[in-house]
Amino acid sequence: MAFTRRGFTSAGLGLASVAALGGIKPSQAAAPVTIGLSNGYFGTEWRDQMIDASKTQFAMYENQGLAHKLIVQQAGPDTAAQIQDVRNMIRSRVNVLMIDANSATALTGVIHEAKRAGIPVIAFDQAVTDPYAINVGIDEYDWGKHYAEWIVAQLKGQGRVAVMDGVPGHPAAVARRTAFMDVFAKNPGIKIVWSGYGMWDQAKAQAVMATVLAATPHIDAVCTEDGMGLGIMRAFQAAGRPVPIMTGEAQKSFLLAWKKERDAGHDVHLFARSNPPEIGRTAVGVAVRIAAGRKLKPLPDNTYHYPIKVEVTNDNLDQLLASVADKPDGYFLGEYLSESELDKLFV
Amino acid sequence: MSAAGGLPRTGSALAIWPALRRSGLGPGLLMLAVVTGLNIALQPDFFSGASLSGNIATFAPTILICVAQAVIVLSRELDLSLGAGVSLINCVMASLPQDKVGGPLGVMAIAILVAILLGAVNGLLVAYAGLPSLVATFATGAIWFGLALTIMPQPGGVISDAIGDRYAGTLMGIPVPLLIIAVAMTGWAILARHRSGRRIMAVGSNPQAARDAGIPLRRTKLLAYLVAWILVALGAIAISAQTLSGDPRLGTSYTLASVAAVVIGGISLGGGRGTPWGALVGALVLGLVTNVIYFAGIASSWQEFVKGLVIVAALGFMVLEGQRRA
Incomplete structure (x- = not known):
């Protein structure tokens, strides 16, 4: 499937050439990047860790001056509430939307609204069917x-x-x-x-x-x-x-x-x-790059499947447990794409 | 009894106040003014066309479903199956072969027919079988949800873009969601002046007196349910026009929201006192609270907390009002 993303690619092409050499690095003149993150279900250990992970990744970019603001809204199981959250984000002109949707289809209408407003949409964790959104999740x-x-x-x-x-x-x-x-x-x-x-x-x-x-x-x-x-x-x-x-x-x-x-x-x-809640980190990495105008390499069905590395067996149980010794019992083993791995997804 | 008896009359400008108090709308309107003011302060482009029409599109389904609940509450009953009914109507709409049933108009007509059927079941159980509405509609709600899950085990299906585009568009320069609300409220205004509408109020405020006056209690309650479910159909169409797909859990939150809006709107849960306009105000308050929390940058986990406070405050107003009347 061809990668046809309008609106932001053209705006960002000029920056992309600058960015190509050194990581994300948008030009200093670029407007500060605001990310709108709309989550559906919350209050589970997995989703809480996902939000925390997203914030951690964002804080890293914020320190580097690559991102300015992260708006997080959590709607719960209520689709209408999530639609309202996303509408508010569109209205406050976020530069890029990250959505962990409650359903693959119910946000289609509001994703169209984002498209009309020229705001790229990254659907992470839960894939959505609308072809305007880029899906980032596990297979x-x-x-x-x-x-x-x-x-x-x-x-x-x-x-x-x-x-x-x-x-x-x-x-x-x-x-x-x-x-x-x-x-x-x-x-x-x-x-x-x-x-x-x-x-x-x-x-x-x-x-x-x-x-x-x-x-x-x-x-x-x-x-x-x-x-x-x-x-x-x-x-x-x-x-x-x-x-x-x-x-x-x-x-x-x-x-x-x-x-x-x-x-x-x-x-x-x-x-x-592992089914890492850190998919939020990977998604923030993709979002910041897209907001900076970088162009993704073509993805089949507009979907990036995160390649899972960690499998737990009797052989590595002790080692993996040691690696999360300081974490609470509800902690899920985390893994995410490094900056260089993220860069490889982009042109 | 004089609702205005305890009020000092300091000027003619306050003459509207007794009327407001009689309608129970006062506290709701006050809250609406506060949240609207906050929203305007926090969101500079609140009055822009895009913002207003976006808000109306977002709030319309809630408003219609809340007004539906108000009609039932005015007849001294309750309907806890509204949300599940919305889900079921939505799933029916999304699973229809859109072209084979006459396109968007056919789909919407079927939605309304399904709603009338659901309303009739509830109305018959409550008015004719004499089941307590709280329990009966809780049970039918579970049935609607089960049916929705059967039709559509997982979210999916398609609702034609034509419905979505029309909903997002304007007619004679007026946003379509606003038109739908206007039609619904005008419909109620006409009904309220008609004998049937007055009967709903009479049955709700004093069933015994209504019976003595020869008002057919059962038929009137059934009518209240049918009228309400036509509004539910409009609400379900409005939300479906935005999701463009089916979801068996889509409507879940509307049940409690509608009861909350009724309370905020000053409609007595004991029936007979208040107006569906109150539910409209209540729905707007609930919707705008969410916006205020967003634009104030407050964590969304506070949303439910703040909404709860608003509802408790509304109930408090109601109790105070009741004491003053006593």
Whole structure:
């Protein structure tokens, strides 16, 4: 898909040549850059860390004189409220919009308004369908595929698997679930004994799994994604059953429970892949460069998929835990693009 | 009883005050003046065309849904299914094959029909089956939400750009959202002068007396629900024209917002006292509070806090007013 971005590319072309040599460096005459960040759901550890990470990245650019102001608005689950937030940002003439949307489609109208106002839009974390927006996030399908493939490898293609998903209808949950089912369908030895939803909530996941365990005597592995692994592990422990082969979240609390289980001498087979809230940092990096007039290299479907590096296994568990020793238990393993990696995305 | 009895009459300029107090609109208008003033102070281009039309486009769905709630509250009932109803109407609109149902007009006609159906169910359950509206509409709200999720398990679908463009445009130089609100309020004004509208008020203020006067209680309450849900349809169309897609959770927040706007607008939750204009004022206050918080640079986490304060203040005014009347 061709990269057709109007409005800001032409305005920034002159600056881009200046910027090409040394990092972002817009000309000193450039107007101070204001970023409007509109977030949907908030009050979860992941989203809080995402906002903090975005602010950290922004502060770095602010110190370098590359950005002037970061406006953060969090609408909660209310789409109408997020529309109002984005409208206010357009009206206060931010230079670039960053949106973590509640839905892939509901902001289409207001993204059109941003387009008319000539304000570039970066949809991060949650991808949106409108082609004007640049998506920055992880490849949810690929992410889910890694989880399911790890399960299949651990089971050597044979076993009874329970699958727990996040929120029904949420695009990320749907993509991951589809990936799980695609992988399992290719392995006839894998039998799915139960599948359902834990709402990305540890307590809910634990309660659901407790019910499942009572009804399902034989489970070899649990394939779950993000934010429910700890609850599932606790359900097994509470039922007096050994923790099965299972996936979980790259969150400190889960990793601590994992270590405890292993240190107690149990044979643990666990896996987690990072889904970094620091995607906010990467997105701020992209936003500041676009606001400075730099031009992205063409992206397929206008979407940049952040390449995840961190996978947690028994081998690197201790090392990764040590690296987040000073962080709270709710902390997710973070990773983001460096300045030079960010520069490589641009012409 | 004289609402104006305790007021010193210091001049004819204050003559409007007793009328305001009777309508219960006073505190709401005062709050509206304050938040509008703050918004103007914080946002220099508040009166620019783009800003005003953007605000109206943003507030219109809330206003229409809040006025709908007001009509039901005036009949001494409540509807906790409005938000879920908005979601359901939105999902129906987004899942229709837009071209095969007569284009935008067909889609909107179906939206209104669905709304009337939902309003009829609520009205029949409350007025004819005699179920308490608080519980009955809470339950039907869960049903609407379930239906919305069935039609559209995840956000998606398409609502034609034509609806969006028309909504964002003007007709005879007037922004379309403003026209929709004007039509809705004029409709209510006409109804209120008509026997049916007066009956809604009478049933709400004193059901026993209304019954004694020979007013058909059940039919009147059903009418209130039907009128309200036509307004809900307009609100659902207005928000759908902005999201241009379906979302089974789209309307969730409107239920509580509508009750809050009714309270801010000085409409007695006991029915019979107040005017739908109050709900319009309440909806504007809620919307402008959000803007004030944005332009003042206050963290958005304070939004709910401040809105809560506004609602508590409105309730406080109401209680004071009640005591003064007693």
